[in-house]
Amino acid sequence: MAETFRLKIIAPTGVFYDGDVERIVIRGTEGEFAILAEHTPLTTIIAVGTFYMIVGVKNIKSGTLLGGIVTINPRETIILTDAAEWPEDIDLNRAKEAKERAQQRIKDEKFDTARAQAALERSIARISILEK
Amino acid sequence: MAENIQDIKRRIRSVNSTKQITHAMELVASAKLRKSRELAERRRPYFEAMIESMSRIVEKSGTTKNIFMNQREVKKIAYIIINGDKGLAGGYNVNVAKLVEGHIENKENAVLYTVGSRGRDYFRNRDYNIQGEFLGISESPNLFNAKEITALVMEGFKNGEYDEVYLVYTNFVSIMSQLPHLMKILPMDADELKPTGEIEEDKESEDLKILRSGEIEVKALKDLTIMRYEPEPDELLEYFIPYFITNTVYGAMVEGAASEQAARRIAMESATTNANDIIDALTLKYNRVRQAEITQEISEIVSGAEALK
Numbered sequence: 001m002a003e004t005f006r007l008k009i010i011a012p013t014g015v016f017y018d019g020d021v022e023r024i025v026i027r028g029t030e031g032e033f034a035i036l037a038e039h040t041p042l043t044t045i046i047a048v049g050t051f052y053m054i055v056g057v058k059n060i061k062s063g064t065l066l067g068g069i070v071t072i073n074p075r076e077t078i079i080l081t082d083a084a085e086w087p088e089d090i091d092l093n094r095a096k097e098a099k100e101r102a103q104q105r106i107k108d109e110k111f112d113t114a115r116a117q118a119a120l121e122r123s124i125a126r127i128s129i130l131e132k
Numbered sequence: 133m134a135e136n137i138q139d140i141k142r143r144i145r146s147v148n149s150t151k152q153i154t155h156a157m158e159l160v161a162s163a164k165l166r167k168s169r170e171l172a173e174r175r176r177p178y179f180e181a182m183i184e185s186m187s188r189i190v191e192k193s194g195t196t197k198n199i200f201m202n203q204r205e206v207k208k209i210a211y212i213i214i215n216g217d218k219g220l221a222g223g224y225n226v227n228v229a230k231l232v233e234g235h236i237e238n239k240e241n242a243v244l245y246t247v248g249s250r251g252r253d254y255f256r257n258r259d260y261n262i263q264g265e266f267l268g269i270s271e272s273p274n275l276f277n278a279k280e281i282t283a284l285v286m287e288g289f290k291n292g293e294y295d296e297v298y299l300v301y302t303n304f305v306s307i308m309s310q311l312p313h314l315m316k317i318l319p320m321d322a323d324e325l326k327p328t329g330e331i332e333e334d335k336e337s338e339d340l341k342i343l344r345s346g347e348i349e350v351k352a353l354k355d356l357t358i359m360r361y362e363p364e365p366d367e368l369l370e371y372f373i374p375y376f377i378t379n380t381v382y383g384a385m386v387e388g389a390a391s392e393q394a395a396r397r398i399a400m401e402s403a404t405t406n407a408n409d410i411i412d413a414l415t416l417k418y419n420r421v422r423q424a425e426i427t428q429e430i431s432e433i434v435s436g437a438e439a440l441k
Contacts, residue, residue: 014174044362
């Protein structure tokens with residue numbers, strides 16, 4: 001058994017996950033990175049994307065994290081995120097529609113490009129977790 | 133016999149239907165209150181974790197050059213006012229509006245952002261400068277609305293449109309008591325970072341609060357030496373501040389939503405009680421009048437019979 005560490009994923013709407021895991025892989029602003037037990041204390045920003053975590057043998061969970069901050073302490077690792085979702089919480093059709101809408105809005109000058117871009121990133125993350 | 137028996141009957145019916153409405157509103161408000169309170173509770177762990185991280189970064193970066201943390205001469209002040217879309221909530225809307233009015237020294241120097249139509253109407257009627265209005269979100273606040281408001285206000289602050297930003301909302305103390313509250317959110321004061329937690333601790337005593345913030349401080353100091361930051365604390369702070377303010381605004385909206393429902397519930401409860409009292413009084417009157425009428429009729433019949441003898 002690999003060593004585990006305490007992981008908390010907290011969103012404004014509630015505690016999303018709280019438990020011991022062996023490893024979590026998340027997307028930072030500089031690319032994907034993994035956190036294992038005994039990681040050096042670190043605070044950094046995470047991007048909109050997917051994550052997967054190894055809870056134990058043959059127990060792998062994945063989902064989306066829509067941006068936020070991760071703080072790694074010796075005691076625990078806390079991920080503060082805007083929103084987190086398990087795959088079963090995601091509506092694939094809605095995500096696809098959102099993606100198309102966002103793509104159109106990026107081209108259209110009427111809309112706020114930054115906002116559309118953010119929406120696009122969110123929908124891509126959602127779709128990719130379901131179509132893996 | 134001043135009053136007509138039909139009139140009294142009609143009044144009883146009318147009061148009764150009002151009672152039914154107020155009673156229904158009371159039930160709806162208490163159902164919504166339960167939901168809003170849950171939302172407020174669920175937000176707490178996030179907010180606490182966020183304050184902790186934030187205070188660490190601030191300590192690490194020391195005297196930061198971040199524009200959002202620097203005090204400057206105050207010429208114009210912006211207010212974010214969290215209010216309801218609907219009335220019939222006792223003093224909920226008015227108390228907040230009065231607090232703002234009391235705080236504004238000069239109308240010309242105040243810029244308002246209002247959440248909820250009640251606040252907007254109140255200040256529009258009094259010729260205040262309303263720069264942004266957000267309708268239809270006060271009952272079910274979500275983070276994205278809070279983000280929108282925050283982005284707007286931070287932009288304005290950055291461009292020098294105003295030099296201070298206050299957030300005015302109603303603190304949900306308990307079902308029986310909601311207090312309007314005014315707090316400064318921009319520029320942020322590094323020393324004041326911990327007391328901002330006070331909006332959360334509704335049940336905790338003052339001493340406990342101090343103890344807790346001290347705890348965070350000690351913990352932060354202990355870990356300071358080894359915590360690494362990526363990117364640098366200053367840069368991280370730039371990312372963190374909007375996050376923090378968004379969440380504060382969101383928290384105020386959530387607290388406000390809970391307060392609104394609680395205030396409405398209490399108001400409707402007393403309206404229902406009042407309607408019951410009126411119905412009781414009217415029923416008594418109705419019976420008296422009816423009795424009097426019967427008595428009179430009997431005496432008329434008797435005297436009629438007497439006359440026939």
